[in-house]
């Protein structure tokens with residue numbers, strides 16, 4: 001078996017013990033005589049799987065009973081609509097446009113109400129988190145303030161949450177979910193597409209403060225599927241959920257717990273990020289993309305002086321068993337996504353390759 005060092009931004013690396021456990025259980029799930037893939041979502045065995053997944057997630061994050069946990073489909077993208085449909089009760093919300101996905105969310109929300117851009121870093125190519133010193137004042141009388149906490153494409157991250165006063169904070173945490181502790185009570189709602197750090201594609205975890213979902217969605221036109229109220233009442237089983245995806249997420253949650261939980265994850269992830277940023281800061285060949293104060297611990301973005309050099313770096317990585325380092329087309333260059341399942345050894349292998357590449361360029 002040859003496994004590569006997978007730095008893909010998502011779908012992304014999963015922990016090997018999780019994959020192996022799935023493999024073992026795949027054909028006959030714990031004596032049920034059938035696979036989870038073949039099992040009714042209304043069966044006893046499946047009820048146990050989804051309940052366990054939720055309970056484990058509640059333990060590792062520390063989610064109080066005042067919040068509901070939903071396992072939905074449609075990716076993070078469907079939540080761009082789901083959030084205004086459910087939460088825009090007064091018809092106005094504020095958006096911090098710190099990257100591509102934040103901008104898409106803002107544009108989608110504008111279809112349903114007054115979606116105000118509170119701050120943006122687009123003028124500097126989304127290389128930083130914008131200044132948010134006025135946010136508390138701006139947030140007054142809004143239904144919510146929306147942020148994308150880790151900007152997957154640009155490699156930037158909020159290192160402090162904005163102070164929105166009494167206005168609920170809503171965050172897309174897709175690419176930093178389970179990478180570090182999450183102080184859930186600072187938020188009205190967080191959501192994450194699982195395929196970055198929590199499981200396979202096809203599951204979106206939504207954690208929402210119950211009082212915000214009230215009797216139902218803010219907007220009449222909200223599709224039944226997208227009603228957080230309905231989904232919460234039906235325990236994410238209003239219709240057939242992504243049964244297999246939720247099963248895999250549950251295993252990843254357990255793995256995180258066994259590794260020591262979110263604090264341990266944060267420690268290792270910070271260490272992994274530091275190794276790469278140290279190489280970048282000492283380099284004459286690579287340039288880090290993100291402003292130092294906004295650097296992500298999940299996605300490390302960088303490039304060389306020319307696209308030809310970038311291509312040579314990406315091509316050479318293959319030979320070292322390093323995959324997935326080509327960046328998104330919006331930035332070009334390279335991106336190393338160093339999610340939980342990417343090991344310290346994998347990051348050291350990438351750092352060693354970067355240093356060798358640098359040597360070879362300097363001696364040219």
Ligand SMILES: *Cc1c(COP(=O)(O)O)cnc(C)c1O
Pocket residue numbers: 010074075076077078101148150151152172173174175193196
């Ligand atoms: C990947 C990603 C998305 C889009 O996710 P889909 O599941 O493909 O819709 C949105 N936001 C962030 C922060 C992401 O990383």
